[in-house]
Amino acid sequence: MPEFSLIIVLVIALALIFDFTNGFHDTANAMATPIATGAMKPKVAVGVAAILNLVGAFLSTEVARTVSGGIIKEGDGGVLITPELIFAGLIGAIVWNLVTWLMGLPSSSSHALFGGLIGATIIGIGTQAVDYNVVAAKVILPALIAPLIAGGVALVATRLAYTITRRDVGKPDGRGGFRYAQIFSSSLVALAHGTNDAQKTMGVITLTLIAGGFQAVGSGPTFWVIAACALAIAVGTYTGGWRIIRTMGTGLTEIKPAQGFAAETSTAATILASSHLGFALSTTQVASGSVIGSGLGRRGSTIRWGMAGRIALGWVMTLPASAIMGAFAAGLALLGPIGIVLDMVIGTIVIMALFRWSRRNRVSHHTLLNDIDDAGRVVNIKKTPRRPTRRGRGDRKKVSL
Amino acid sequence: MIDWSAFLIVSAASLFSAALLVSLYSLGLRLLTTAGRIPLVEPHEFTGAITVLSPKKAAKQVKRARKAAAANPLAPGLKRLALYAGYACFVLCGIAVLYGVYLIVPALHR
Numbered sequence: 001m002p003e004f005s006l007i008i009v010l011v012i013a014l015a016l017i018f019d020f021t022n023g024f025h026d027t028a029n030a031m032a033t034p035i036a037t038g039a040m041k042p043k044v045a046v047g048v049a050a051i052l053n054l055v056g057a058f059l060s061t062e063v064a065r066t067v068s069g070g071i072i073k074e075g076d077g078g079v080l081i082t083p084e085l086i087f088a089g090l091i092g093a094i095v096w097n098l099v100t101w102l103m104g105l106p107s108s109s110s111h112a113l114f115g116g117l118i119g120a121t122i123i124g125i126g127t128q129a130v131d132y133n134v135v136a137a138k139v140i141l142p143a144l145i146a147p148l149i150a151g152g153v154a155l156v157a158t159r160l161a162y163t164i165t166r167r168d169v170g171k172p173d174g175r176g177g178f179r180y181a182q183i184f185s186s187s188l189v190a191l192a193h194g195t196n197d198a199q200k201t202m203g204v205i206t207l208t209l210i211a212g213g214f215q216a217v218g219s220g221p222t223f224w225v226i227a228a229c230a231l232a233i234a235v236g237t238y239t240g241g242w243r244i245i246r247t248m249g250t251g252l253t254e255i256k257p258a259q260g261f262a263a264e265t266s267t268a269a270t271i272l273a274s275s276h277l278g279f280a281l282s283t284t285q286v287a288s289g290s291v292i293g294s295g296l297g298r299r300g301s302t303i304r305w306g307m308a309g310r311i312a313l314g315w316v317m318t319l320p321a322s323a324i325m326g327a328f329a330a331g332l333a334l335l336g337p338i339g340i341v342l343d344m345v346i347g348t349i350v351i352m353a354l355f356r357w358s359r360r361n362r363v364s365h366h367t368l369l370n371d372i373d374d375a376g377r378v379v380n381i382k383k384t385p386r387r388p389t390r391r392g393r394g395d396r397k398k399v400s401l
Numbered sequence: 402m403i404d405w406s407a408f409l410i411v412s413a414a415s416l417f418s419a420a421l422l423v424s425l426y427s428l429g430l431r432l433l434t435t436a437g438r439i440p441l442v443e444p445h446e447f448t449g450a451i452t453v454l455s456p457k458k459a460a461k462q463v464k465r466a467r468k469a470a471a472a473n474p475l476a477p478g479l480k481r482l483a484l485y486a487g488y489a490c491f492v493l494c495g496i497a498v499l500y501g502v503y504l505i506v507p508a509l510h511r
Contacts (some may be wrong), residue, residue, distance in 0.1 A: 039442075059505065141408070146411070149408075149411060152412070153412075153415045156416065156420055157419045157420055160420060160424050164424060164427035165434070172439045172441075172462070172465055172466045172469050174433060174434040174441075177430045177440030178430070179442040180440070181426050185422075195505065257442075261423065261426070262419075262423050265422050268419075269501075270411065272501065273410070274411050276505045277407050277410065277411060
């Protein structure tokens with residue numbers, strides 16, 4: 001069946017493209033904070049992120065199993081998802097991913113992927129084909145809870161870091177030393193990103209191979225799948241770096257080394273713990289949650305609710321919006337080979353148009369800002385917070401640090 | 402079926418590990434500072450986020466750190482102790498990270 005193999009090849013290629021855009025979209029998650037505090041040179045940071053994403057992808061396959069084995073009931077007693085539907089889901093995910101990126105809306109590549117797949121499955125097979133329990137337990141709930149966990153952890157960690165290193169006013173506190181720590185903590189985030197995000201694409205490719213009958217139902221990703229996904233996400237991460245490097249100078253949110261270190265450690269801990277349990281959470285959301293939490297851990301901070309609401313809206317919208325796109329693409333794909341070709345043509349046109357548009361507007365403020373920076377703006381920190389009055393301390397001479 | 406205990410595990414594990422790492426590293430920094438070895442790490446590249454540090458200001462910081470170190474009330478032995486304790490904190494922090502990585506890679510303990 002040559003036709004059948006062709007669609008599988010197409011799906012794999014598309015999945016790798018998605019993986020690339022995922023890395024491209026997410027370089028900032030790991031590297032925005034160390035670059036913002038000057039802990040690492042931007043070019044070095046981007047290179048390190050790419051390498052560690054590559055390594056991280058090889059470390060664990062729990063999340064890939066969640067994607068390939070849970071969300072859509074395949075195999076015995078379930079329904080057969082066809083490669084055409086996966087193809088449609090991927091088109092929906094990629095288009096939504098690029099649209100949100102260009103509009104400067106915070107979104108999550110992972111949710112775009114799941115939304116696209118779910119939408120395509122519902123149109124193609126019916127609402128009974130989606131395992132809503134798994135979707136709720138392993139996708140939606142982690143998406144809501146993980147940023148909160150990360151934020152809470154970051155708040156505690158930031159308080160700890162500041163409390164432990166606090167010294168009397170005017171005495172040097174050595175907090176610049178957190179810059180060294182940031183090199184390691186941000187590397188850990190990049191590694192964690194590889195263990196969670198590269199896995200999602202592996203899961204999709206494995207799902208396709210299972211659907212095509214090349215692999216047993218319930219089996220994990222094979223080595224070449226892992227290697228290809230690792231490579232795609234690493235290249236995406238590296239090429240995504242130019243965006244960050246360009247953002248420099250336009251003014252990132254102010255982040256202090258101690259705060260950045262606490263935020264990165266919390267992000268890495270949350271993602272790694274969740275990856276270990278097979279939760280496919282959004283790394284962007286976790287990193288944003290951490291940055292907000294660590295901002296709140298600093299003295300004199302208040303939340304800008306408008307900004308927080310905008311970010312939350314972007315998060316909530318991603319799943320249904322990409323589901324609609326996936327459903328639309330699936331509707332076309334069900335027309336047969338003509339539909340697939342139509343899907344591809346439309347997808348290519350949209351991607352090319354968006355790309356052209358992005359090149360034209362590449363210095364505009366919004367496209368260059370990344371999600372993490374948006375998250376940083378949620379918290380407003382007074383420039384010179386008042387120290388709490390403690391006896392013997394309140395009347396000391398104030399020295400601006 | 403929603404496995405609520407898994408969320409509890411994730412939050413507890415993240416909180417514990419992040420708090421541990423941050424505390425160890427901060428304690429290490431604090432001890433170094435106490436020992437009179439105040440780490441002054443200049444940012445690699447000035448971005449919009451960092452207050453720009455002029456060479457004059459940087460020199461002032463160095464001077465202040467030196468002055469603070471000279472005015473350190475600790476006896477030399479105590480200073481050395483604080484320094485070594487600080488290094489020990491960094492080493493422990495590193496070990497904790499490596500152990501965490503070991504825990505999440507199934508290939509290492511199967």
